[in-house]
Amino acid sequence: MGEGIRIFLVNEDETLRRIPVAKYDRLLGGDTDVYFQEYAGKRVRYVFIILKFIKRMPVEIISIQYSILSFDPNGRIDFGDLEKEMELGFQMLSPSCSDPVFPNVIHAEDRFALKRFYDRYTWEPNSKIKKAIANAIFRKGLR
Numbered sequence: 001m002g003e004g005i006r007i008f009l010v011n012e013d014e015t016l017r018r019i020p021v022a023k024y025d026r027l028l029g030g031d032t033d034v035y036f037q038e039y040a041g042k043r044v045r046y047v048f049i050i051l052k053f054i055k056r057m058p059v060e061i062i063s064i065q066y067s068i069l070s071f072d073p074n075g076r077i078d079f080g081d082l083e084k085e086m087e088l089g090f091q092m093l094s095p096s097c098s099d100p101v102f103p104n105v106i107h108a109e110d111r112f113a114l115k116r117f118y119d120r121y122t123w124e125p126n127s128k129i130k131k132a133i134a135n136a137i138f139r140k141g142l143r
Contacts, residue, residue, distance in 0.1 A: 002053050003062065006137060009036075009069075010045040010125075016132050019046075027077055035075035043070050045123050047133060058137050066123050088117040 007024050008016040019027075026034045046069050052060040070081035091113035125133070 004051050004053050004058070006047075006049045006051060006058075008047045008049075008133065008136065009039070010047065010129060014126075014129055014132070016047075016129075016136055018136065030077070030079070032076070036071060037075040039071040040075040041071060041073045043068050045069075047125075049133070049137065051137065061137070064133075066125055068121050068123060085117070085121050088113050088121070092117060 005021050007019045007021060009019055010016060023034055027036075046067055048065040048067060049061060050063040051058045052062055070078035072078045092110050
């Protein structure tokens with residue numbers, strides 16, 4: 001029994017493209033040899049999945065994250081957009097609290113950052129995509 005990761009890019013026609021974890025890591029690491037020319041200059045939906053395995057077979061989805069990845073004009077990660085995503089992530093960490101000088105004022109920057117983060121960097125799959133993900137993981141689909 002163990003855990004593993006699956007990563008899929010979601011094409012505009014809602015088909016899935018599996019990306020090996022090592023290639024994804026190299027892409028995020030800025031490796032200039034790793035790029036996706038077909039996604040150059042685009043914001044692409046992707047799915048990051050943590051799975052439970054028994055005897056090397058996936059048996060359960062532990063966690064699933066629906067995110068958006070921005071590519072630069074060369075088909076590499078747009079690190080400027082990635083930095084903005086991380087900044088929003090940090091803004092979400094500061095707790096909402098009332099102002100000691102003005103007790104009726106609530107500082108809600110974290111709530112606004114959370115909404116901006118979800119609006120810009122996450123997405124909700126439709127039933128077709130959910131089914132395609134399940135097929136790709138638990139059947140012979142896109143292995």
